Amino acid sequence: MFDHEMREAAERVLVACRKRKLKVVTAESCTGGLVAATLTAIAGSSDVVERGFVTYANEAKREMLGVPWDALLGHGAVSEPVARAMATGALTHSQADIAVSVTGVAGPGGGSEDKPVGLVHLAAVRTGHEPIVERHVFPGDRDVIRRVSVLTALAMLASLAER
Structure with a gap:
């Protein structure tokens, strides 16, 4: 189900988190839980993965993660402020130490001039560390x-966990 590259990226996160006794939480929109699914595809990941939030709708982002309406309405769901708020909210609403969020336009529809298909905002936060925030416009189809996006999120988690 998950290719070698994805499994290796997940293993890197799990090893780094185990070394530092960190728990992970994910907050996902366009990836629909694939970051959490990739991590949990590895046997024994339950000692690291605390929970995952799939918040596809704006209301879910608000209710489950506490993303402020002003961020959603002022910047749109696919934006840096929302990615930051999703990651921070995931930490707040969990027992985890490190979080990653993904929000984007996976296509094939839904894109605009300002927010084209492939635009993805990601944020990773860890208690006591500077967050990592990235913006990408990835080429390709939805898959x-x-x-x-999953590989990028895993790389961000690993980087933050290894600090």
Whole structure:
């Protein structure tokens, strides 16, 4: 189900988190839980993965993660402020130490001039550390955009966990 590259990226996160006794939470929109699914595809991941939030709708982002309406209405669901708020909200609403969020336009529809298909905002936060925030416009179809978004999210988690 998950290719070698995805499994290796997940293993890197799990090893780094185990070393530092960190628990992970995910907050996902366009990836629909694939970051959490990739992590939990590895046997024994339950000692690291605390929970995952799939918040596809704006109301879910608000209710489950506490994303402020002004961020959603002022910047749109696919924006840096929302990605930051999703990651921070995931930490607040869990027992985890490190969080990653993904929000984007996976396509094939839904894009605009300002927010084209492939636009993805990600944020990773860890208690006591500076957050990592990234913006990408990934080329490809829906499957490719979601896959590379998962790999990027896992790389961000690993980087923050290894600090």
